[in-house]
Amino acid sequence: MLFRKASAPFINAQANVHSIMYQVLYALIPGTLAAIYFFGWGVLINLVIAASICLLSEALVLKLRARPVSTSLKDGSALITACLLALALPPLVPWWLTVIASIFAIVIAKQLYGGLGFNLFNPAMVGYIVVMISFPREMTFWTAPLGAVDSWLSFGDTFSIIFHGVLADQSSIDSVTMATPMDTLKTQIGLENDIESTRNHEVYGALFSNISGTGWQWINILFLLSGLWMIKQKVIDWRIPVSFLLSLLLISNFFAVSDYASYPSAVFHLFSGGTMLCAFFIATDPISACTTPKGRWIYGAGIGVLVYTIRNWGGYPDGIAFAVVLMNMAVPLLDYYTQPRIYGKNEVE
Amino acid sequence: MTSEQQTIVKNGLWKNNVALVQLLGLCPLLAVTSTFINGLGLGIATLITLVLSNTFVSIIRHWTRPEVRIPIFVLIIASIVTAIELAMNAWFYELFLVLGIFIPLIVTNCSILARAEAFAARNNVLDSALDGFMMGMGFILVLITLGGMRELLGQGTLFADAHLMFGSAAEGMELTLSDDYPGFLLAILPPGAFIGLGFLIAIKNAVDRYQSKKVVRVAAPVKPAESPA
Numbered sequence: 001m002l003f004r005k006a007s008a009p010f011i012n013a014q015a016n017v018h019s020i021m022y023q024v025l026y027a028l029i030p031g032t033l034a035a036i037y038f039f040g041w042g043v044l045i046n047l048v049i050a051a052s053i054c055l056l057s058e059a060l061v062l063k064l065r066a067r068p069v070s071t072s073l074k075d076g077s078a079l080i081t082a083c084l085l086a087l088a089l090p091p092l093v094p095w096w097l098t099v100i101a102s103i104f105a106i107v108i109a110k111q112l113y114g115g116l117g118f119n120l121f122n123p124a125m126v127g128y129i130v131v132m133i134s135f136p137r138e139m140t141f142w143t144a145p146l147g148a149v150d151s152w153l154s155f156g157d158t159f160s161i162i163f164h165g166v167l168a169d170q171s172s173i174d175s176v177t178m179a180t181p182m183d184t185l186k187t188q189i190g191l192e193n194d195i196e197s198t199r200n201h202e203v204y205g206a207l208f209s210n211i212s213g214t215g216w217q218w219i220n221i222l223f224l225l226s227g228l229w230m231i232k233q234k235v236i237d238w239r240i241p242v243s244f245l246l247s248l249l250l251i252s253n254f255f256a257v258s259d260y261a262s263y264p265s266a267v268f269h270l271f272s273g274g275t276m277l278c279a280f281f282i283a284t285d286p287i288s289a290c291t292t293p294k295g296r297w298i299y300g301a302g303i304g305v306l307v308y309t310i311r312n313w314g315g316y317p318d319g320i321a322f323a324v325v326l327m328n329m330a331v332p333l334l335d336y337y338t339q340p341r342i343y344g345k346n347e348v349e
Numbered sequence: 350m351t352s353e354q355q356t357i358v359k360n361g362l363w364k365n366n367v368a369l370v371q372l373l374g375l376c377p378l379l380a381v382t383s384t385f386i387n388g389l390g391l392g393i394a395t396l397i398t399l400v401l402s403n404t405f406v407s408i409i410r411h412w413t414r415p416e417v418r419i420p421i422f423v424l425i426i427a428s429i430v431t432a433i434e435l436a437m438n439a440w441f442y443e444l445f446l447v448l449g450i451f452i453p454l455i456v457t458n459c460s461i462l463a464r465a466e467a468f469a470a471r472n473n474v475l476d477s478a479l480d481g482f483m484m485g486m487g488f489i490l491v492l493i494t495l496g497g498m499r500e501l502l503g504q505g506t507l508f509a510d511a512h513l514m515f516g517s518a519a520e521g522m523e524l525t526l527s528d529d530y531p532g533f534l535l536a537i538l539p540p541g542a543f544i545g546l547g548f549l550i551a552i553k554n555a556v557d558r559y560q561s562k563k564v565v566r567v568a569a570p571v572k573p574a575e576s577p578a
Binding site for chain 2: 100108130133134135136137138
């Protein structure tokens with residue numbers, strides 16, 4: 001009688017690039033829906049533009065490089081890049097800006113470095129930085145979220161702004177844009193108004209909710225929940241989000257306690273801007289993040305400190321992209337110095 | 350022109366181009382090429398330096414002892430650059446202000462010392478001067494291509510500030526893409542220089558590869574198919 005012999009492990013996870021990337025994509029859905037709910041058609045149009053350009057340029061470069069096109073396209077990584085970009089860009093940016101960001105993300109930051117698995121930097125964040133430093137004016141085209149205004153901007157108006165730069169009745173875009181809560185706070189603190197009076201301001205007050213910003217708090221909470229689901233599914237490692245959020249919490253709490261009038265509270269920092277998106281979807285990118293356990297702690301904490309520094313004392317309202325890319329640069333060094341001890345070898349050589 | 354001189358020309362302009370192949374003198378190359386005219390100004394200054402330094406080094410090549418050749422070369426190059434700097438200060442004052450520190454920094458441009466050491470110190474005066482001129486021309490071509498590219502992308506103009514170089518007659522030379530061009534700032538910032546130069550090198554390599562393939566095809570049109578090893 002023959003027995004089929006098998007060696008351990010007897011139960012193995014069927015993890016591959018494809019399944020991991022698609023679980024990340026599924027996890028992005030709730031937060032993206034929330035972003036669409038609060039910011040309207042613009043997010044959806046950005047998503048369509050970014051996704052089509054990302055897939056198109058990925059296919060084009062893969063063809064130029066004589067690599068298999070369809071398998072790489074189907075792994076979903078380009079879609080994740082597109083999704084992150086669309087979530088990071090303001091909803092009313094001109095169409096060509098989204099196109100430039102997508103092309104830079106896929107062609108320069110990803111494929112020129114060797115494609116998936118070889119890119120040093122997070123592609124979406126590189127694309128975002130390129131347009132952020134190149135077109136600072138267009139990057140302020142945020143709409144007021146639902147809750148601060150009563151209804152979405154109509155599809156016709158949104159379409160007209162994105163593709164022609166003016167509203168459907170030819171009036172200027174300035175009538176429908178509004179600063180984000182973080183930007184407002186930064187400006188007002190710069191003008192030496194304290195946080196309390198900004199939150200209760202007759203115009204800006206509507207932008208703020210009890211926790212952070214109107215709309216922003218729900219987007220962040222949803223990203224937090226789906227991030228926790230990804231940790232449970234073992235799609236991402238828990239160390240990076242925990243160390244990032246912890247360091248942001250500690251440092252923002254330290255300053256907020258010392259001067260609550262001009263430093264926003266830790267809760268505000270954790271639930272505004274791109275904090276949760278960064279913690280679970282951007283900083284945890286398996287390619288550009290650290291791979292050693294100790295390195296991941298340092299990597300996440302570094303991002304937290306940099307984000308807080310840029311938010312408070314830098315020139316930009318949010319600093320996620322810069323912080324992540326700066327720490328991406330440190331990854332090879334961190335990985336080199338934090339290699340875990342091999343079992344059976346002495347700790348000190 | 351002898352075949353040797355033809356090789357010098359080809360080396361300087363293409364095959365051994367200072368910026369695209371030797372990757373020398375990148376500091377000024379990356380720093381001043383934000384516009385076409387800036388690139389041209391620095392390029393001409395570098396060209397003159399290269400021609401003069403190659404000529405002088407070649408003239409004294411029989412008397413320079415190898416032990417002290419580098420300080421002597423540097424001294425010659427530094428004097429030439431100082432003279433050029435003073436001349437620009439006198440006649441192209443506004444351009445001099447724009448290029449600023451990069452004019453005196455031509456002294457440290459490795460390509461000049463490299464040509465003195467690798468070519469002028471062991472060749473006759475005429476060939477050395479020609480080599481300096483062609484290397485300089487190759488450098489200028491890259492400078493103005495990169496400068497033009499970055500200017501066009503970054504601010505949507507070409508030949509802006511031409512009057513700095515050609516006097517007030519050139520005021521109208523500036524070309525503008527369109528009035529509401531938003532300006533792609535990245536192209537003017539340092540990353541634009543690195544990315545642009547990377548693309549130029551890639552294009553050069555692609556052209557080289559394409560040509561070498563063509564040569565092989567012409568030279569060996571019929572070749573029996575080899576079985577894979």
